[in-house]
Amino acid sequence: MYDYIITGGGPAGCVLANRLTANPDISVLLLEAGDTDYHPFIHMPAGFAKLTGKTATWGYSTVPQKHLNNREVWYPQGRVMGGGSSINAQVYTRGHPKDYDEWAEREGCQGWSYDEVLPYFRRAEDNIRLVNQFHGVGGPLKVSDPVPHPLTSTFVRAAQEAGLPFSADFNGDVQEGFGYYQLTNRSGKRCSAAAAYIKPVLDRPNLTIITKATVTKILVKNYRAVGVEYIQQGSNQVYQATSQQEVLVTSGAVGSPKLLMLSGIGPADHLCNVGLDVVHDLPGVGVNFHDHMDVFVVSECSGDYSFDRYKPWYMNLWAGLQYLLFKTGPVASNLCDGGGFWYADKEARSPDIQFHFLPGSGLEHGLKQIRNGVTLNSALLRPKSRGTVRLRSADFNDAPLIDPNYWAEEYDRKMSIEGFKLAREIMAQPAFKPFIKGEAMPGVEAKTDQQIMKYAKQFSKTDYHPVGACKMGAVNDKYSVVGPDLRVRGIDGLRVMDSSVMPRVVSANTNAATIMIAEKGADLILGKG
Numbered sequence: 001m002y003d004y005i006i007t008g009g010g011p012a013g014c015v016l017a018n019r020l021t022a023n024p025d026i027s028v029l030l031l032e033a034g035d036t037d038y039h040p041f042i043h044m045p046a047g048f049a050k051l052t053g054k055t056a057t058w059g060y061s062t063v064p065q066k067h068l069n070n071r072e073v074w075y076p077q078g079r080v081m082g083g084g085s086s087i088n089a090q091v092y093t094r095g096h097p098k099d100y101d102e103w104a105e106r107e108g109c110q111g112w113s114y115d116e117v118l119p120y121f122r123r124a125e126d127n128i129r130l131v132n133q134f135h136g137v138g139g140p141l142k143v144s145d146p147v148p149h150p151l152t153s154t155f156v157r158a159a160q161e162a163g164l165p166f167s168a169d170f171n172g173d174v175q176e177g178f179g180y181y182q183l184t185n186r187s188g189k190r191c192s193a194a195a196a197y198i199k200p201v202l203d204r205p206n207l208t209i210i211t212k213a214t215v216t217k218i219l220v221k222n223y224r225a226v227g228v229e230y231i232q233q234g235s236n237q238v239y240q241a242t243s244q245q246e247v248l249v250t251s252g253a254v255g256s257p258k259l260l261m262l263s264g265i266g267p268a269d270h271l272c273n274v275g276l277d278v279v280h281d282l283p284g285v286g287v288n289f290h291d292h293m294d295v296f297v298v299s300e301c302s303g304d305y306s307f308d309r310y311k312p313w314y315m316n317l318w319a320g321l322q323y324l325l326f327k328t329g330p331v332a333s334n335l336c337d338g339g340g341f342w343y344a345d346k347e348a349r350s351p352d353i354q355f356h357f358l359p360g361s362g363l364e365h366g367l368k369q370i371r372n373g374v375t376l377n378s379a380l381l382r383p384k385s386r387g388t389v390r391l392r393s394a395d396f397n398d399a400p401l402i403d404p405n406y407w408a409e410e411y412d413r414k415m416s417i418e419g420f421k422l423a424r425e426i427m428a429q430p431a432f433k434p435f436i437k438g439e440a441m442p443g444v445e446a447k448t449d450q451q452i453m454k455y456a457k458q459f460s461k462t463d464y465h466p467v468g469a470c471k472m473g474a475v476n477d478k479y480s481v482v483g484p485d486l487r488v489r490g491i492d493g494l495r496v497m498d499s500s501v502m503p504r505v506v507s508a509n510t511n512a513a514t515i516m517i518a519e520k521g522a523d524l525i526l527g528k529g
Contacts, residue, residue: 002029002208003245004525005228007215007259009034010083011511012498013250014193015124015518018140018200020525021207028207029241031230033214033255034079037194042086044323045185045334051087052464056080060254060399067407068457075402075462077254081211082194084252085511088464089356090190090334092143092182094121094171095506095513096350107503108474109484112520120519121171121512128186134172140196141515142186146337147328151306151359151374151435155338156180158429162422164342170508176351178340184511185334188327193515213239216396218247218263218494220279225494246525249488249496250518253466256500257286257389258400260470260481265491275394280490284479286389288471290505291404292354292379292463293412295420295456298361298441299427301372305435307335307360308372335360341507344380344418352381353419354463354508355426361440370440376427378419379463381507384409389469404466407457416460417452465510467502486521497521 004020006013009032017030034056041047042056051057057076064070078084097114104113122136128144131137146152159178160166167177184191201207212233219227219240227242249256260266264279266286271278301308310319310330323331336358341351356377362369387405392398407413427436438444442455473480481488482501488494499514506513 001242001244002027003243004028004248005241005243006030006248006250007228008032008083008249008251008255008498009081009194009198009209009211010078010250010252010498011085011193011514012518012521013248014082014197015515016248016250016497016522017207017209018197019519019522021201021204023526024206026206030207030209031213031215031228032081032209032211034081034211036211037081037086037192039080042080042082042192043189043195044331045090045183045188045190046331047190048087048089049335052076056087058254058399060402062402062404065404065406067405067413068460071458073404073406073462076464077252081198082192084464085184085192086190086194088509088511089336090183090185091336091339091356091509092171092184092512093508094516095508096175098350099504099506103472103503107472108477108480109472109503111484112472117516117520120516124515124519127182129182130169130172132172134169140200141184141193142191142196143182143184144186146180146183146334147332148180148337149307149333149359152180152338152357154431154435155357155376155426158426158431159340161429161431162426164340164426167340170341175341175507176343178338178342178355180338181336183334183337188323188332214396215251215259216262218249218259218265220263220265220491223280223490224492243493246493246495249470249494250498252498253289253469253500254389254400254402256496256498257289257469258391260285260488260496261391262394262396265488270390274391276391282481282488282490284471284481286469287386287479288468288503289387289389289404289466290383290385290468291406291466292381292505293383293406293416293460294377294379294463295416295460296375296377296441297420297423297427297439298370298373298375299432300370300437300440301374301435302437303435304372306372306374307333308370342422344415344422348382350507352415352507353422354379354381355423373440374436376423377463378416378423380412380416380419382504383412385412386468404462406460413453416456417449420452420456465505467499467505467510470496470500471503472501473503485524495521495525
């Protein structure tokens with residue numbers, strides 16, 4: 001028996017385990033379906049390029065996307081201690097202040113305006129360069145400046161040649177502009193949520209961690225969560241753990257709605273269709289699911305200028321030795337150290353396109369590779385399209401039906417094309433002329449909007465930012481799953497506390513916002529809100 005049971009060791013689960021067990025009188029059980037973060041690629045900043053396949057993920061793909069020529073999109077979700085923070089590209093961005101103000105003002109999430117969540121961003125942060133009203137020092141999460149690749153500096157220069165301003169801090173007073181990302185790593189090592197929040201407290205006697213333990217069901221008695229059932233890898237035995245206070249669902253953007261539905265909490269008609277007993281009819285579970293979608297331009301270099309020069313085995317070996325001996329070189333890079341925020345829709349309330357510059361080609365799962373090149377990703381930040389997470393069956397072993405419903409809305413398609421055109425314009429600037437031979441993908445033959453969209457439907461990819469399927473909202477919102485206190489509506493002793501509660505995806509990468517949600521969530525639990 002524990003006071004609190006946490007159902008996943010992703011970013012939110014790690015934060016909660018740390019903050020709750022700071023009180024020695026509170027006992028916590030943290031269950032993680034994956035392994036510990038022992039794999040060396042996890043701790044190497046460049047390792048993410050090898051972690052978006054099946055290593056340390058659930059191996060998911062979406063259902064056929066009807067607006068992408070029925071293509072199934074590879075959909076990595078972290079299955080390892082630290083979750084997505086152990087396999088992501090470590091880009092530290094929070095979104096725009098208006099994102100959080102809209103949560104409060106338009107979605108009924110009182111207490112979640114920007115001014116109210118900013119202290120939690122600052123509390124989490126140990127920034128190597130910035131300390132002001134926007135940034136903190138001394139927190140668990142190590143935030144650092146990159147050592148930029150020379151081509152990243154070329155990119156930042158090219159953006160300015162295109163008439164776009166420089167930004168010294170995407171998380172400060174003004175988001176818009178182009179520059180260098182701050183990163184969640186330090187001294188050549190990734191700072192995942194596991195490294196930041198779990199490793200320092202492993203010896204706390206009131207914290208129990210079980211890895212390779214998949215939570216299969218939340219136990220509910222008289223409309224109160226009283227514990228969980230779980231199995232351990234390699235065993236068919238079902239274990240039970242009971243909670244005296246609350247069950248905290250932190251299984252991720254896909255895993256949390258899946259777990260609620262497997263527990264009989266969700267849309268009654270869907271639960272009945274897959275043969276599950278309805279414990280609580282909650283229609284919002286699994287809806288409002290959405291994500292950022294990338295359209296990228298790949299340019300071929302005229303020489304061995306990019307990280308692609310390390311593809312041959314002997315250069316790989318050299319890079320590995322450099323990292324092992326000095327913690328420097330390409331392995332110490334997150335491979336994505338520059339980017340920016342700008343407008344596709346000139347009437348947007350804030351930048352609606354995010355750019356990630358990668359001084360290499362084909363660095364991620366499934367992308368076409370060339371000998372030596374660079375990639376510029378562009379992603380629409382506030383898509384209107386909404387999809388679902390649904391159960392394939394009542395068997396927890398079956399992968400869920402993941403449907404982001406990409407580009408269902410014409411607006412999303414149109415703005416994604418505009419964002420891609422802007423990426424193309426940046427890559428065509430004089431700063432790149434000494435280094436770029438030509439455009440490899442899609443190629444100069446893709447000129448019209450129709451030709452660009454044909455290419456995008458075939459090659460676009462997720463930006464790994466799914467949210468929303470356990471939406472936070474007002475009590476009169478039919479599809480809200482949790483209230484502003486993150487309690488599941490209609491079930492006592494149960495909260496959802498990860499990226500799945502975001503009513504709208506933030507206008508940036510989502511890891512920092514997920515950590516903020518858990519930081520604030522811990523205070524809500526402890527009565528410190």
